[in-house]
Amino acid sequence: DIVVTQSPDSLAVSLGERATINCKSSQSVLYSSNNMNYLAWYQQKPGQPPKLLISWASTRESGVPDRFSGSGSGTDFTLTISSLQAEDVAVYYCHQYYVPPRTFGQGTRLDIK
Amino acid sequence: EVQVVQSGAEVKKPGESLKISCKGSGYSFTDYGVGWVRQMPGKGLEWMGVINAADSDIRYSPSLQGQVTFSVDRSTRTAYLQWTSLKASDTAMYYCARQRGGGLLDVWGQGTLVTVSS
Numbered sequence: 561d562i563v564v565t566q567s568p569d570s571l572a573v574s575l576g577e578r579a580t581i582n583c584k585s586s587q588s589v590l591y592s593s594n595n596m597n598y599l600a601w602y603q604q605k606p607g608q609p610p611k612l613l614i615s616w617a618s619t620r621e622s623g624v625p626d627r628f629s630g631s632g633s634g635t636d637f638t639l640t641i642s643s644l645q646a647e648d649v650a651v652y653y654c655h656q657y658y659v660p661p662r663t664f665g666q667g668t669r670l671d672i673k
Numbered sequence: 674e675v676q677v678v679q680s681g682a683e684v685k686k687p688g689e690s691l692k693i694s695c696k697g698s699g700y701s702f703t704d705y706g707v708g709w710v711r712q713m714p715g716k717g718l719e720w721m722g723v724i725n726a727a728d729s730d731i732r733y734s735p736s737l738q739g740q741v742t743f744s745v746d747r748s749t750r751t752a753y754l755q756w757t758s759l760k761a762s763d764t765a766m767y768y769c770a771r772q773r774g775g776g777l778l779d780v781w782g783q784g785t786l787v788t789v790s791s
């Protein structure tokens with residue numbers, strides 16, 4: 561199985577500041593035939609289902625604010641929130657959908673400092 | 674509007690059976706799969722597996738193989754997750770989600786809370 565590890569487990573950032581969450585997979589999720597990284601980012605607020613923010617490592621879903629961005633390739637990925645807003649308080653998960661079982665990271669809890 | 678709507682919360686006793694549902698609307702149901710994800714109380718997300726809505730091809734997570742059953746009814750655009758004998762450790766929130774080609778879970782249901790307690 562591909563193990564997906566996020567860091568840090570939690571972080572607190574001041575409003576308007578940058579938040580960065582890292583995700584590392586135990587093997588590459590880059591499919592050479594199409595040059596796509598099978599890596600997604602989800603946001604889960606308390607009492608709500610996960611919401612897809614980023615697919616293919618860096619493609620922002622429709623309606624997702626442009627302060628959210630994804631980067632990386634192969635085994636190392638990053639989710640960046642450029643200017644933290646109060647509504648961004650949530651748990652963030654990365655998820656590899658390259659091969660079954662399609663594993664999630666353990667989650668990163670993001671709070672306001 | 675694309676929607677995935679799950680059945681309501683359940684409270685069951687150990688050893689009982691259960692089938693929960695997940696209904697898709699606003700899209701061509703058989704062009705996508707339905708994935709299932711478990712979230713135990715206070716924990717993270719765990720991929721359980723996926724069923725292809727067109728041909729019912731299934732991939733289970735090895736950790737759950739034999740413990741649950743996926744099925745789909747194309748006439749009602751509904752997917753199901755079933756247990757034959759629940760355990761206390763099955764207590765969790767269960768999410769279904771539409772799966773795009775390539776394996777991406779994009780639209781999620783609201784979740785079904787399953788509580789198993791004697």
